[in-house]
Amino acid sequence: MPRPERPLDEHGGPVTQLAAGLRQLRAKAGKPGYRQMAARVNYSVATLSAAASGRRLPTLEVTLAYAAACDGDLQEWERRWREADRLSAAAAEDPGAELNGQARSPYPGLAVFQPEDAELFFGRGVVVDELVRRLRQRRFLAVFGPSGVGKSSVVRAGMVPAVGGPVVVFTPGAHPMAGLAVHLARHAGVPAGGLLDELREDPTRASLAVRQGLDDASPGVDLLVVVDQFEETFATCADPAERTDFVAALLAMCREPNGRARVVLAARADHYARFAEHPQLLAALADAQVLIGGMSPVELREAVTRPAELRGARVEGALVATIVAEVADSPGALPLAAHALREAWHRRQGAMVTLAGYQAAGGVAGAIARTAEAVYAGLDGGQRDTARQALVRLVAFGDGVEDTRRRVPRGELDLPGIDSVLDQFAVARLIVLGEDTVEIAHEALIRAWPRLHRWLSTDRDGLRTHRELTEAAQSWVSLARDPGALYRGRGWRWPVNGSPATVTPPP
Ligand SMILES: Nc1ncnc2c1ncn2[C@@H]1O[C@H](COP(=O)(O)OP(=O)(O)O)[C@@H](O)[C@H]1O
Numbered sequence: 001m002p003r004p005e006r007p008l009d010e011h012g013g014p015v016t017q018l019a020a021g022l023r024q025l026r027a028k029a030g031k032p033g034y035r036q037m038a039a040r041v042n043y044s045v046a047t048l049s050a051a052a053s054g055r056r057l058p059t060l061e062v063t064l065a066y067a068a069a070c071d072g073d074l075q076e077w078e079r080r081w082r083e084a085d086r087l088s089a090a091a092a093e094d095p096g097a098e099l100n101g102q103a104r105s106p107y108p109g110l111a112v113f114q115p116e117d118a119e120l121f122f123g124r125g126v127v128v129d130e131l132v133r134r135l136r137q138r139r140f141l142a143v144f145g146p147s148g149v150g151k152s153s154v155v156r157a158g159m160v161p162a163v164g165g166p167v168v169v170f171t172p173g174a175h176p177m178a179g180l181a182v183h184l185a186r187h188a189g190v191p192a193g194g195l196l197d198e199l200r201e202d203p204t205r206a207s208l209a210v211r212q213g214l215d216d217a218s219p220g221v222d223l224l225v226v227v228d229q230f231e232e233t234f235a236t237c238a239d240p241a242e243r244t245d246f247v248a249a250l251l252a253m254c255r256e257p258n259g260r261a262r263v264v265l266a267a268r269a270d271h272y273a274r275f276a277e278h279p280q281l282l283a284a285l286a287d288a289q290v291l292i293g294g295m296s297p298v299e300l301r302e303a304v305t306r307p308a309e310l311r312g313a314r315v316e317g318a319l320v321a322t323i324v325a326e327v328a329d330s331p332g333a334l335p336l337a338a339h340a341l342r343e344a345w346h347r348r349q350g351a352m353v354t355l356a357g358y359q360a361a362g363g364v365a366g367a368i369a370r371t372a373e374a375v376y377a378g379l380d381g382g383q384r385d386t387a388r389q390a391l392v393r394l395v396a397f398g399d400g401v402e403d404t405r406r407r408v409p410r411g412e413l414d415l416p417g418i419d420s421v422l423d424q425f426a427v428a429r430l431i432v433l434g435e436d437t438v439e440i441a442h443e444a445l446i447r448a449w450p451r452l453h454r455w456l457s458t459d460r461d462g463l464r465t466h467r468e469l470t471e472a473a474q475s476w477v478s479l480a481r482d483p484g485a486l487y488r489g490r491g492w493r494w495p496v497n498g499s500p501a502t503v504t505p506p507p
């Protein structure tokens with residue numbers, strides 16, 4: 001007489017849920033014995049019964065074999081397995097998952113390496129040394145490079161820990177002066193609102209706030225100010241006066257004779273020409289810029305293998321070779337490979353991260369699209385509309401340059417069911433949720449996910465109009481609803497091939 005199956009926790013995670021579903025299917029089929037099922041589908045009794053044990057996620061093949069042995073709908077079971085696979089990969093991100101033997105991923109995927117990830121950051125020793133050397137000689141440095149090459153990571157996880165000491169890191173967003181005030185205020189221990197008012201009056205007072213926060217520190221200690229995604233100053237900040245003030249504040253902090261800050265800007269190289277709009281910035285750039293390129297094959301190898309080793313795992317040689325070959329010639333592929341590598345980590349076999357796991361995730365070409373599609377496929381109709389409307393708003397159109405991500409206040413995405421939709425994309429690391437903001441994890445998503453690409457190109461004109469209107473509405477509200485300031489723009493008309501319907505993207 002076979003032992004009865006261990007009861008499953010009805011509040012269990014995705015793996016348990018799948019197991020419970022398989023058991024129900026078997027019960028509905030008249031509870032055939034595992035021996036009988038095994039004979040039917042040519043899998044062992046042990047493999048089939050383990051699939052319904054809820055201890056770990058069975059492979060897709062075994063799940064389908066189980067379902068077939070119980071006359072289940074194979075398409076339906078493939079869908080359920082994929083959902084469980086996706087959710088359990090996400091759950092493995094939970095630090096508590098380590099208790100279940102699921103080591104936390106040493107690969108951040110699309111996300112940037114942060115200062116606290118320094119121990120997992122490899123392959124950039126040469127560049128980090130160069131940045132530190134330059135920063136010793138001068139108080140100002142601009143780091144340029146194409147999107148996805150690894151600027152933010154090298155600055156945050158490489159340079160910041162190497163320099164040490166007090167540091168503020170922020171991105172300019174739509175209101176760079178406010179961002180600067182918030183961070184400097186925290187450093188100086190003063191209220192942010194008051195500091196912002198002061199900086200508006202005189203941006204060069206920023207250097208005062210820097211000194212104020214350093215009072216107790218030894219005289220040789222400086223504040224390191226890192227402005228990442230500096231291109232947002234041009235692409236996202238719509239107010240030229242604020243832009244000029246921001247530049248003036250940054251330069252005052254590091255250029256005044258008793259300035260105690262070292263300022264590092266990281267910016268996408270395709271925005272380089274815009275620096276010329278600010279003569280002082282242009283002058284500061286002379287002899288103070290570093291252009292970052294892709295990693296060499298040796299560096300890439302290190303970046304791929306070392307993080308796994310730190311977690312007691314290894315990366316299969318064939319996988320290392322594949323990634324090195326894919327990324328060495330096109331550094332823009334780095335975020336795609338990073339994402340696929342993270343997925344491969346979740347699919348590792350024992351302590352080995354395998355090429356098969358990487359390919360199952362879609363490799364460089366498909367991993368992001370696949371993850372994004374899987375999240376999208378898991379949404380119901382209403383949530384899909386919401387996802388579409390939200391995601392397209394997270395992109396700033398590049399006129400003449402590539403589209404950029406756009407960080408938006410959560411309030412701007414007032415859409416039905418938005419919280420749950422954002423959470424699902426955030427769990428998959430496709431977007432990043434800040435305290436009160438939402439942003440795409442990496443521009444690579446814009447390029448690599450055909451569905452988003454399609455939405456953006458179909459709706460571009462309508463979206464542009466929609467955005468102009470949103471911005472006009474916002475500034476009208478902030479101008480206390482002055483009728484004289486109402487949107488007149490370039491003479492109001494619907495976009496050429498558009499209609500009112502395209503303003504709000506159709507489902
Ligand atoms: N040294 C590295 N090793 C492994 N992955 C890296 C490294 N540097 C960057 N990445 C990955 O590459 C992608 C792009 O990095 P990021 O720093 O955001 O680039 P950028 O700021 O130039 O757009 C991210 O997915 C990041 O995790």
Ligand SMILES: [Mg+2]
Pocket residue numbers: 112151152153228229
């Ligand atoms: Mg960056």
